[in-house]
Amino acid sequence: MGREKSIYNALVDIVGEDFVSNEPEDLYLYSRDGGTTKPRGVDYVVVPKTVEEVQQIVILANREKVPITPMGGGLTLNGLVIPVHGGIVIDMKRMDRIIEVNESSRYVVLEAGVSQGALLSYLRKNHPDLQHSMPEAPSIATVVGNILIRGHGSLSQCGDNSNMLNGMEIVLPTGEICQVGSCSASPHWFGKGPLPDLAGLFIGWFGTTGIVTKASLRLYPRPEKRDMVLFVTQNPDLIPELVYKLTQTRIADNIGMMEQEKPEYMKGYQFTGVIISGDSEEEMDYKRKVLDKIPQTCGDGENKVTLLGEIPPSSKERFLEEPPFAAVAADFRKGGGFQYCAIMMPIEKVPEAWRRGIEIAHNNGMLFQCANQVMSAGHEVMFGYNYSFNRADEEDAERARKAMQETNKLGLELGGIPWKADLQAQKEIVEKMDPNTRELMKKVKKLLDPNGIMNPGNWED
Numbered sequence: 001m002g003r004e005k006s007i008y009n010a011l012v013d014i015v016g017e018d019f020v021s022n023e024p025e026d027l028y029l030y031s032r033d034g035g036t037t038k039p040r041g042v043d044y045v046v047v048p049k050t051v052e053e054v055q056q057i058v059i060l061a062n063r064e065k066v067p068i069t070p071m072g073g074g075l076t077l078n079g080l081v082i083p084v085h086g087g088i089v090i091d092m093k094r095m096d097r098i099i100e101v102n103e104s105s106r107y108v109v110l111e112a113g114v115s116q117g118a119l120l121s122y123l124r125k126n127h128p129d130l131q132h133s134m135p136e137a138p139s140i141a142t143v144v145g146n147i148l149i150r151g152h153g154s155l156s157q158c159g160d161n162s163n164m165l166n167g168m169e170i171v172l173p174t175g176e177i178c179q180v181g182s183c184s185a186s187p188h189w190f191g192k193g194p195l196p197d198l199a200g201l202f203i204g205w206f207g208t209t210g211i212v213t214k215a216s217l218r219l220y221p222r223p224e225k226r227d228m229v230l231f232v233t234q235n236p237d238l239i240p241e242l243v244y245k246l247t248q249t250r251i252a253d254n255i256g257m258m259e260q261e262k263p264e265y266m267k268g269y270q271f272t273g274v275i276i277s278g279d280s281e282e283e284m285d286y287k288r289k290v291l292d293k294i295p296q297t298c299g300d301g302e303n304k305v306t307l308l309g310e311i312p313p314s315s316k317e318r319f320l321e322e323p324p325f326a327a328v329a330a331d332f333r334k335g336g337g338f339q340y341c342a343i344m345m346p347i348e349k350v351p352e353a354w355r356r357g358i359e360i361a362h363n364n365g366m367l368f369q370c371a372n373q374v375m376s377a378g379h380e381v382m383f384g385y386n387y388s389f390n391r392a393d394e395e396d397a398e399r400a401r402k403a404m405q406e407t408n409k410l411g412l413e414l415g416g417i418p419w420k421a422d423l424q425a426q427k428e429i430v431e432k433m434d435p436n437t438r439e440l441m442k443k444v445k446k447l448l449d450p451n452g453i454m455n456p457g458n459w460e461d
């Protein structure tokens with residue numbers, strides 16, 4: 001029997017015939033994503049149901065020296081779940097159990113295939129007083145995939161979703177099942193505990209150090225009322241001061257900033273949307289009043305921040321529903337292609353990032369559109385540049401690809417770090433990195449994954 005056939009048969013023995021495929025029409029879907037990454041080959045896709053099945057697949061991959069790429073919703077868009085060297089894609093979506101919600105300690109324990117939408121509706125139905133920090137991503141994105149790339153959501157002022165992680169169960173690249181966080185020494189998944197923080201061995205590694213099978217995520221009180229207050233500026237230089245003043249108030253759940261050149265009347269305006277929440281009208285009114293005063297304290301006569309106030313009732317559902325309309329609006333080019341690249345940066349770099357982002361879009365014949373998130377009370381900003389393109393038009397895709405590469409270079413030049421970096425940007429980050437940090441990453445990788453089977457090609461220099 002050929003090697004290919006024997007790997008296929010071994011996978012069938014592990015998960016059953018219905019959950020493994022090497023058929024071209026199935027592999028087609030796994031060889032590409034919604035972004036500009038060119039398709040790459042996949043040999044098998046397997047969809048396990050249990051941690052033991054994941055373990056058996058990893059043991060098989062070590063024996064056969066075949067690469068494994070773990071995949072959640074596959075919505076990161078930068079080719080991170082498209083294997084670089086072929087092999088097996090492990091699609092985690094069947095591991096979809098919500099195992100426990102602890103109301104008093106406010107956390108959920110779930111399997112790695114649980115989607116954002118599934119968690120949202122489960123909480124709405126069973127624990128309506130609780131919420132998680134819901135990203136604007138399409139709701140089939142997984143909770144774990146988002147945690148692992150330092151994603152952010154509707155409670156971004158409490159931190160990014162990796163900061164809200166309490167612990168994880170992981171199948172290590174050598175097949176051992178291991179836990180990190182309080183759950184490693186207690187039946188309770190309430191926090192990382194006063195332990196060495198081993199979660200960092202898996203966050204930001206793009207599936208190159210293990211396969212997360214369970215995670216515990218913090219939940220937060222869900223107030224009855226939510227609203228958005230809008231500010232507008234016509235000069236990005238005002239943004240750092242505006243954000244500083246807003247975050248000093250400590251009343252926002254979420255702060256987002258955006259600009260887009262279409263429709264025409266939006267061009268040249270930077271919008272800052274502040275989400276506030278509360279349990280009574282009095283609380284909401286108090287928060288609105290605090291925000292009303294912000295423009296008086298920012299800018300001067302000509303350079304001013306204008307309060308647009310609450311968004312009109314007709315738009316409320318659009319902006320306040322979870323996930324909000326951004327996920328739908330992404331495809332404004334109507335070609336199904338969306339390259340969403342972003343740079344994590346300090347707030348003071350935002351004005352330059354804004355201006356030069358406009359130049360990059362225009363130089364590549366594209367419209368400028370950015371959607372930025374203020375994280376953790378202003379400690380950092382995720383500056384997101386959106387390049388919507390027509391997937392059927394390779395020239396259009398190439399423009400978006402080039403714009404993304406230039407954006408990543410700009411980000412590094414400004415002292416930021418590209419978020420969910422594609423292969424090219426990973427290489428550029430690693431080149432810029434302190435050589436001892438680079439060596440440390442190599443040692444960690446070698447120690448955890450001695451056969452180099454986990455998503456190889458990523459984070460390599």
Ligand SMILES: Cc1cc2nc3c(=O)[nH]c(=O)nc-3n(C[C@H](O)[C@H](O)[C@H](O)COP(=O)(O)OP(=O)(O)OC[C@H]3O[C@@H](n4cnc5c(N)ncnc54)[C@H](O)[C@@H]3O)c2cc1C
Pocket residue numbers: 069070071072073074075076077080081092112135136137138140141142143144145146147148149150151152153205206207208210211212213326327328330338340455
């Ligand atoms: C329109 C749109 C809007 C978006 N808005 C947001 C937003 O507001 N906030 C935000 O944070 N993101 C956003 N995103 C980006 C992205 O979709 C999300 O971050 C999403 O949550 C990623 O999850 P995923 O399940 O798709 O991850 P995937 O793309 O499947 O995986 C991400 C990475 O983690 C690895 N991985 C996945 N599962 C595992 C596992 N179980 N074990 C080990 N490694 C694993 C993969 O190999 C990959 O490297 C948006 C995307 C789009 C298209």
